[in-house]
Amino acid sequence: MNEMLRLHRRHFLVGAGGTAIVGATGVSVPIAPAIAEDNDVAELPDYADWKDPTALIRYTGLTLETRRDAIGTGVVTPLDVFFIRNNLNPPGEAAVADPDAWEVEIEGVAEPRTLTVGELKRIGMDTVATIVQCSGNGRGFFDHEASGSPWLTGAAGCAVWTGVPVRDVVEELGGVVDAARFMTSTGGEEIPEEVERDEVIVERSVPLEAMENAILAWEMNGEPVPLAHGGPLRMVVPGYYGINNVKYVRRVAFTEAESTANIQVSGYRVRPVGESGAPDQPSMWEMKVKSWVTHPIMNNATGRVQIYGVAFGGTNPVERVDVSIDGGQTWEEARIIGPDLGRYAWRLFVLPAELEAGDYTITSRATDSEGNVQEETTEPNHRAYDYAGWDRLAVNVTVS
Amino acid sequence: MNEMLRLHRRHFLVGAGGTAIVGATGVSVPIAPAIAEDNDVAELPDYADWKDPTALIRYTGLTLETRRDAIGTGVVTPLDVFFIRNNLNPPGEAAVADPDAWEVEIEGVAEPRTLTVGELKRIGMDTVATIVQCSGNGRGFFDHEASGSPWLTGAAGCAVWTGVPVRDVVEELGGVVDAARFMTSTGGEEIPEEVERDEVIVERSVPLEAMENAILAWEMNGEPVPLAHGGPLRMVVPGYYGINNVKYVRRVAFTEAESTANIQVSGYRVRPVGESGAPDQPSMWEMKVKSWVTHPIMNNATGRVQIYGVAFGGTNPVERVDVSIDGGQTWEEARIIGPDLGRYAWRLFVLPAELEAGDYTITSRATDSEGNVQEETTEPNHRAYDYAGWDRLAVNVTVS
Numbered sequence: 001m002n003e004m005l006r007l008h009r010r011h012f013l014v015g016a017g018g019t020a021i022v023g024a025t026g027v028s029v030p031i032a033p034a035i036a037e038d039n040d041v042a043e044l045p046d047y048a049d050w051k052d053p054t055a056l057i058r059y060t061g062l063t064l065e066t067r068r069d070a071i072g073t074g075v076v077t078p079l080d081v082f083f084i085r086n087n088l089n090p091p092g093e094a095a096v097a098d099p100d101a102w103e104v105e106i107e108g109v110a111e112p113r114t115l116t117v118g119e120l121k122r123i124g125m126d127t128v129a130t131i132v133q134c135s136g137n138g139r140g141f142f143d144h145e146a147s148g149s150p151w152l153t154g155a156a157g158c159a160v161w162t163g164v165p166v167r168d169v170v171e172e173l174g175g176v177v178d179a180a181r182f183m184t185s186t187g188g189e190e191i192p193e194e195v196e197r198d199e200v201i202v203e204r205s206v207p208l209e210a211m212e213n214a215i216l217a218w219e220m221n222g223e224p225v226p227l228a229h230g231g232p233l234r235m236v237v238p239g240y241y242g243i244n245n246v247k248y249v250r251r252v253a254f255t256e257a258e259s260t261a262n263i264q265v266s267g268y269r270v271r272p273v274g275e276s277g278a279p280d281q282p283s284m285w286e287m288k289v290k291s292w293v294t295h296p297i298m299n300n301a302t303g304r305v306q307i308y309g310v311a312f313g314g315t316n317p318v319e320r321v322d323v324s325i326d327g328g329q330t331w332e333e334a335r336i337i338g339p340d341l342g343r344y345a346w347r348l349f350v351l352p353a354e355l356e357a358g359d360y361t362i363t364s365r366a367t368d369s370e371g372n373v374q375e376e377t378t379e380p381n382h383r384a385y386d387y388a389g390w391d392r393l394a395v396n397v398t399v400s
Numbered sequence: 401m402n403e404m405l406r407l408h409r410r411h412f413l414v415g416a417g418g419t420a421i422v423g424a425t426g427v428s429v430p431i432a433p434a435i436a437e438d439n440d441v442a443e444l445p446d447y448a449d450w451k452d453p454t455a456l457i458r459y460t461g462l463t464l465e466t467r468r469d470a471i472g473t474g475v476v477t478p479l480d481v482f483f484i485r486n487n488l489n490p491p492g493e494a495a496v497a498d499p500d501a502w503e504v505e506i507e508g509v510a511e512p513r514t515l516t517v518g519e520l521k522r523i524g525m526d527t528v529a530t531i532v533q534c535s536g537n538g539r540g541f542f543d544h545e546a547s548g549s550p551w552l553t554g555a556a557g558c559a560v561w562t563g564v565p566v567r568d569v570v571e572e573l574g575g576v577v578d579a580a581r582f583m584t585s586t587g588g589e590e591i592p593e594e595v596e597r598d599e600v601i602v603e604r605s606v607p608l609e610a611m612e613n614a615i616l617a618w619e620m621n622g623e624p625v626p627l628a629h630g631g632p633l634r635m636v637v638p639g640y641y642g643i644n645n646v647k648y649v650r651r652v653a654f655t656e657a658e659s660t661a662n663i664q665v666s667g668y669r670v671r672p673v674g675e676s677g678a679p680d681q682p683s684m685w686e687m688k689v690k691s692w693v694t695h696p697i698m699n700n701a702t703g704r705v706q707i708y709g710v711a712f713g714g715t716n717p718v719e720r721v722d723v724s725i726d727g728g729q730t731w732e733e734a735r736i737i738g739p740d741l742g743r744y745a746w747r748l749f750v751l752p753a754e755l756e757a758g759d760y761t762i763t764s765r766a767t768d769s770e771g772n773v774q775e776e777t778t779e780p781n782h783r784a785y786d787y788a789g790w791d792r793l794a795v796n797v798t799v800s
Contacts, residue, residue, distance in 0.1 A: 122704050
């Protein structure tokens, strides 16, 4: 826990909730409890072997987190550092060998049909930038034990998706049935025969209104969607937590009721610690306002530094970011920089600061266009979903 | 020249100025004269061996073009398909091993200094999206013989750069000297001893005003700038042709006169065919309004298709794109889609069209915010720079 990691390659490592010691001879950081120095999994899984291993914290073959400092400042998160969280094993590589042949059933419309990706490409096209964030991003900042990977900041990325607007597909098929209240998407992962479908299937319902901005995407950051990210076809629901962005989507149904899959009925529900999941608890749908510093310092000496990070408002644009170098006692407004990719993307922020030798607790606080301010702390919840408090998202830095 | 290439992997190949035959069994396209089916160079050069070879036309080890259909629709061109045009061999890999140690001399300011990239990172930070386009992009569309690679559409890409604004560096060093009229950047490539410096050195001057938007960039698309794209440090001059975006930048000088390097004095000048280059001819500085279709069709049958491509205004935002499927006799306004990354980035456009069996000449025409309209054809010039005519940027398609 107090071991030091030397700066390596291009990544300036920062402790999360830990202490970064910045000395004259280089940059050393201790490993926060939630980050194992040796990754839990030695190798990248086959389906993600093209990723940059130095940028990823590897919990399991299905859960790989982007290191806090590896997110870059290009607004769009590069594919080779983008996090992965799969609920089931992905389909085989054959699924992406001929992407246009992949089929998706559309149900709950006037004229239900099975369409190939090739056919979808003829119906319409749009491009949208969205943050994909795992519901459990930040789990490692909670004190209580909760199942799932102890994600810190890096189960989130901002991607540009191209596909057909779901509303165009619906229009092509005569509109949704009158009773429809939800859009339910089903993943194409293989389910072992001995397992009950609803127990494990990745099937998520979102309110019908979410359809307005949703796209069935075949491209991510200008490349065909990789298998690791749900290719050949992924349901993208801008502003909604990652789980609703169903990978390998095989079926989209406009339904009167929510899915009966466990992942919908009891999973991904915000509930008091110790309580069981149930349909009357809030579902992990829309994301909330959040920000964090990614690089608190740029060098190993005292003087001027540039503090920067990412901020977003969930389904609202982010309007303002404040930064504190004293753990939230005083704040200064940061400058929002770089291209604005739209309300569902994150913004970069930067604040120059003059740092003398000493200890600093650097953190950030975002405000969205509706006046929602990032919370100071996040109350415990059973599954430890979405820690967004600026208190523990802070980074402690010692400049010497 | 009439050989057919089968559709392979993810890339739908289109002939450029040639004829694409679209049949019931798949997509076949003839190879336009300027595209060799076998690339002139079999292998990617070492410094670019991480690129996607199927996305690139390889002329020489220093000139690799992005295939027209491989550009993607994510606005930001992925690094692994981004074109390369180097005037000299890049420095060795050692240059990017420790990017923060790279040094750049700043001259023509009140307090001239040599700064490391590590020091630059403390001075300031901004992120900007720009198109990088080689002056010779489109050379292959001209009829006359001209030296240089016969680029078609793919010596261009749109990237997001992060670095320090040049104006912040200048301010830090007390401002530019009074006499300064140009910003002159010098590349760090090695020059053989027996060669006269000015004969080959990559040194470019741009008007001083260009400094306002320029950045010294250490990051491209969220990754440290790769050696192939000018890392560890590149001068980025938004809206200006690629040559002015000097790679491996070693020196930035604010000068009274333009550089005496051949590349400035006589090179990159627009001049009548047969005439020698001279300083009184227009230099390849600001880019002009341009667009092209990247995917004229999405499938191999008649019916509705989505025609899409990219459009930009050089230093002005693009405001409108029209598409013609009859070689410019009639036009229909396309929809501009996707995130707007700012005035120096390109925009995506899309137009749905109903195509019956028959022959089509599909092209696009962009208009910028100042009312400048993409030209119908580009007059020959000695070095065959910047073909931007919508006539030859068209793609002929036969739907059967």
